[in-house]
Amino acid sequence: MTEVLVVDDHPLFRRGLIALLKASGYTVVGEAAxxxxxxxxxxxxxxxxxxxxxxxxxxxxQEAIARILAESPxxxxxxxxxxxxxxxxxxxxxxxxxxxxxxxxxxxxxxAAVHAAEMGASLIGSGISRPxxxxxxxxxxxxxxxxxxxxxxxxxxxxxxxxLIAERLGIGEKTVSNYVSTVLLxxxxxxxxxxxxxxxxxx
Numbered sequence: 024m025t026e027v028l029v030v031d032d033h034p035l036f037r038r039g040l041i042a043l044l045k046a047s048g049y050t051v052v053g054e055a056a057x058x059x060x061x062x063x064x065x066x067x068x069x070x071x072x073x074x075x076x077x078x079x080x081x082x083x084x085q086e087a088i089a090r091i092l093a094e095s096p097x098x099x100x101x102x103x104x105x106x107x108x109x110x111x112x113x114x115x116x117x118x119x120x121x122x123x124x125x126x127x128x129x130x131x132x133x134x135a136a137v138h139a140a141e142m143g144a145s146l147i148g149s150g151i152s153r154p155x156x157x158x159x160x161x162x163x164x165x166x167x168x169x170x171x172x173x174x175x176x177x178x179x180x181x182x183x184x185x186x187l188i189a190e191r192l193g194i195g196e197k198t199v200s201n202y203v204s205t206v207l208l209x210x211x212x213x214x215x216x217x218x219x220x221x222x223x224x225x226x
Contacts, residue, residue, distance in 0.1 A: 025141055026052045028068060030061040031076040040074055047134055058087035065091045072140055077104040077111060088118040089171040093201045099140040107151050117169050124148035164225040167209050175202040179215055180222035
């Protein structure tokens with residue numbers, strides 16, 4: 024049975040989602056009202072899927088998504104938000120979300136997005152246009168990197184250690200290590216020094 028974590032700062036809406044999920048056969052393993060709490064609960068409960076709001080009181084939902092997936096790439100995330108503008112959708116998808124629906128979407132659409140994510144597919148709710156890729160027309164060394172991965176890559180190119188990168192970005196050193204591994208993989212670099220050289224030579 025699929026285990027789900029629900030993240031939203033409005034208690035009534037959060038509880039409505041939980042009731043809908045439980046009635047549809049899902050197991051809700053936790054609920055969070057902030058991005059920081061979501062990251063901690065994702066680490067603690069290791070859910071299969073997360074329903075994530077974007078307008079959270081401490082850190083943006085996109086940032087929470089990036090942090091969670093840096094630690095647990097297998098978790099699938101569906102955004103349910105009041106925002107339907109291209110910029111919000113693009114940032115969520117760039118951070119790693121699989122699906123995106125608005126809060127006033129029919130329950131069938133919410134469940135369809137959840138089911139699609141279970142299967143590893145992406146579903147964007149009706150009324151929301153899938154934004155064009157945010158990468159520039161001319162490929163750069165940063166093409167394909169999510170925003171947080173780019174931040175890590177830029178500091179990596181400056182020769183900073185994982186500890187210093189963690190301090191600069193306000194995240195855990197283990198999380199930085201995960202980001203560095205992803206950056207190396209995406210850049211096709213042999214090690215952090217090779218990655219730093221490639222980044223410096225291309226900028």
